[in-house]
Amino acid sequence: MTATQRALVVAVDTGDPQRPIEPELLEFEALATAAGAAVVARVVQRRDRVDPATLIGSGKVDDVAAAARAHGADVIVVLNDLRPRQRRNLEKRLTLPIVDRTMLILDVFARHARGSEGKLQVELAQLRFRQSNLIGAGSDLSRLGGGIGTRGPGETKLEVDRRRIGVRIAVLRRALARVExxxxxxxxxxxxxxxxxxxxxxxxxxxxxxxxxxxxDALVADRPFATLDPTIRRVYLADGAYARLADTVGFITELPKDLIEAFRATLEELRDADLLLHVVDASSADWPRQRAAVERILHDLGLESIERLTVYNKCDAIAEGPAESGAAYVSARTGQGIAELRARIVARLALVRAGGDVDGALVDR
Ligand SMILES: Nc1nc2c(ncn2[C@@H]2O[C@H](COP(=O)(O)OP(=O)(O)OP(=O)(O)O)[C@@H](O)[C@H]2O)c(=O)[nH]1
Ligand SMILES: [Mg+2]
Incomplete structure (x- = not known):
């Protein structure tokens, strides 16, 4: 990206008590930042359901236009996922590029994918998304002018018409199959x-x-989706006992389905795991929601039957944390709890080996 884009955040809060909007907004703004934009303002509209034509109410669109002018925004980032019609109508009235959450996530991925497999996966996800949302031919993309939502390994290739997108998708699928x-x-x-x-x-x-x-010394960074390319390291557990430990892409609420599709091979490798370490950030007030989102994704990927050990991390940053029997409490920063974690991994692996199908009733999770 050239100059930093100034992003105006727009969201509809439907007031669902199960889904308070504040943590989602904070997470969304972190995604915008990771995509290289600077968030200049927020417009949140409270309404029972989204407007089928314009997402926010029609009158609110004028407020957004005014806020965009006042703050010199050059892109609108929308928390809620947009239907093609809503996107078209908003673009017409706001005359600014509109980027929704899925596009933002895809963009963060595009910015950070390094390995050839990661790049192929991201381009495939972007093309599938553009295809299913009727974005992709000429006009919208050239209006975005190379900013958020347009970046990607296949950036220039994205400037092709829809028919050629289909051909490119087939080529990418074959290339990915070879890498896999x-x-x-x-x-x-x-x-x-x-x-x-x-x-x-x-x-x-x-x-x-x-x-x-x-x-x-795998890459660590305080931003979403630092890791995109899978890494495996040999880890010492106890005398003579080692494991192959895999690190992979992190999850997020409502991980876009085009991304899951594109990363399916990487995620399916998790099926071969003898044990999953579900890492939870105990220092985040948002951990229960995050944890539930991960459980849901594991279920959707057909991984819920794999033995699982919950690991509460960042325990150095909290006075009092969650208390769950059978879980591990650690700090990767201070090393607190790491020796116990190794011991727990050994014990769990022994159970897996002994039982083959030790079920949750016998093991505290
Ligand atoms: N206070 C504290 N911070 C930590 C701890 N472990 C990691 N962090 C910080 O949390 C941030 C994210 O760490 P990563 O290891 O990159 O997290 P990740 O889960 O691999 O993230 P993605 O690959 O982006 O999904 C970094 O700023 C780390 O320094 C911990 O035990 N305590
Ligand atoms: Mg990582």
Missing amino acids: RRRATRRGASAGDPFVALVGYTNVGKSSLLNVLARS
């Missing part, structure tokens, strides 16, 4: 040690934990 076959072969060769995988909400400290456990 190569990876599967490599994985087979390193089998032996049990396979343990870190899963959890984005930014909870999964990579930091991998680093303390494996004494490695």
Whole structure:
């Protein structure tokens, strides 16, 4: 991206008591920042349901236009997912590019994917999203002028018409299948040690934990989706006992389905895990919502039957945390609880090996 884009945040709060809007707004603004934008203002409208034509009420659109002018915004980022019709109507009246949550997440991914597989996965997700939301041919994209929502490994290739997007998707699928076959072969060769995988909400400290456990130096950053390319390290557990520990992309509430689709191969590898370490950020007031979102995604991916150990991280940053029997309490920063974590992993793996199908009734989660 060239100059930092000034983003005006727009959201509809439907007042669902199960889903307070504040944590979602904070998370959304962190995504906008990770996409390289500066959030200049917020407009939140409280209404029972979104407007089918313009998302926010028609009168509110004028307020948004005024706020955008007053703050010199050059992009509108919308928390709620937009239907193609809502997007078109808003763009007509606001004459600014409109980026919704899915586009923002895809954009953060596009900015940070490094490996060839990650790049292919991101481009595939972007194209599928553009295709299903009727974005993609010429006008919208050139109006975005290379800012958020347009960036990607395939940026120039995105400027093709819809018919060619279909062709490009087929090419990407084949390329990804080749990369995945190569990876599967490599994985087979390193089998032996049990396979343990870190899963959890984005930014909870999964990579930091991998680093303390494996004494490695995977990328750690205080922003969503720092890790996009899967990493595996050999980790010492106890005398003569090692595990292969995998770090992977973090989850987020309503992970866009096009992303899940594109990252399916990476996520499906989790099925081979003997044990999942579900890392939770105990220092975040938002941890119960994050934890529930992860549980839902694990379920959707068909991973709920894999043995799971909950690991509350960042315990250095709280006076009193959640208390859950069977869970581990650690700090990747101070090393507190790490020795116990290794011991718990050994114990859980022993149960998995002994029982084959030890169920939750026997094991405290
Ligand atoms: N206070 C505290 N901060 C931590 C701890 N572990 C990680 N962090 C911080 O949390 C932020 C995220 O850490 P990462 O390890 O990158 O988190 P992640 O889960 O891998 O994040 P993604 O890959 O982006 O999903 C960084 O700023 C870390 O320094 C901890 O035990 N205590
Ligand atoms: Mg990470």
